[in-house]
Amino acid sequence: MRLGELSERSGVSIATIKYYLRERLLPPGRRVTATQAEYDESHLRRLRLVRAMIQVGRVPVATAREVLGHVDDESLGLTMRLGAATWALPQPEDEVGDDAAAASARGTLDALLAELGWDTAREIGDLSPVHRGLVTAIATLNRLGFPLSLDELVPYARHMGEVAAHDLDLLETRPPGSEQVEAAVASAVLYDPLLLGLRRLAQEVESARRYGIT
Amino acid sequence: MRLGELSERSGVSIATIKYYLRERLLPPGRRVTATQAEYDESHLRRLRLVRAMIQVGRVPVATAREVLGHVDDESLGLTMRLGAATWALPQPEDEVGDDAAAASARGTLDALLAELGWDTAREIGDLSPVHRGLVTAIATLNRLGFPLSLDELVPYARHMGEVAAHDLDLLETRPPGSEQVEAAVASAVLYDPLLLGLRRLAQEVESARRYGIT
């Protein structure tokens, strides 16, 4: 198919597709002549994934390019590709600072990982953006005057641990290959709003149950 | 305290504070003379909350203004204020369309709410932005070729239900009043990245556990 059809089938404007091609979010089509190229179903799938990452997942274009680079890196195993993609995903940009709040947050997180036996994560330490993002989040809550104790944090972590296990269960039902990696990215990016939405909904329901609708 | 001190204590530049004042994210100080005003601790707290919402929670300025308006609306009860704030919070903006994917997503969500007995949420139906956000997320996954069955969705919802219950337990430990409402906003906005970070971390750990580090 050509650019026009790709645009029509995906609902993305031609100008935007050209932009994504320029930004290398979408691999170039197979060149037919000097001024024409042919696209296939994989381009359509990739385009939809890009759109989902950017629009639903709020992932910046530059970051999306990086993540997709890891998705396409066939020299890595599943775990590493998943990890690489996760690694590149957007974190609540630092601005941590080394104040007391940050130090306390680091301590809390360390204790949490020890408590749960998540030693893999502890070894990686604060090199991981995920780890740093968590420190930032806890530190911010400290600064705001809503400190999180270990006891309050552990139940959250346990639930998210089970969610993660369920994530991987679902991933295993996919045929291995790039579809599995794409599913991993979709899971990382698109399940976020899903889970948060479910939490909000549950909060409303629970609040109504406890206090009535006043 | 005056602008300069507010800036120093919060770490936010004077120019930015002026911007927030202009945008009514921060109530004006108590006027001392025609060209000078006095700020207090509540301004500092509010400023930190605003920063957290915008920087960590990625909440747009206009939305933050709306949310804070509800926080300050003392004519409402706790549930309603929490609901109002939640209601105003940013959703993965629609662009739903009425295609088959959206219809199927609506059906799945309805079934889920019935299954869990979350009838309060079902009555509100698709008026709620949270509800619509969920439909968008599920529909997007459908379109990408990663359909979510009810069976796969239910465990997620149960876990988030427990998380929400824990959220409200924590909320009850706060002294009633505006601090409680602020805690509710902080919970809604700032726990998001915290939970997502925990999920990512748990995914890495679980993946390493299952498949090794390859």
Added chain:
DNA sequence: ACTGTTGGATAGTTTCACTCTCCTGATGAG
């Protein structure tokens, strides 16, 4: 009186994600 700040208003600046305009080179109907 002098120096430096403060609050307020207005006008930049930066970043990001597109979107528009041009241009060259096919391509297909008549």
Added chain:
DNA sequence: CTCATCAGGAGAGTGAAACTATCCAACAGT
């Protein structure tokens, strides 16, 4: 063969969002 049409590519332009910088008159501390 011709001529309007469309494809692809490159560069400049646009609009929104969140700041940031510049002015200015009115104070405040010394």
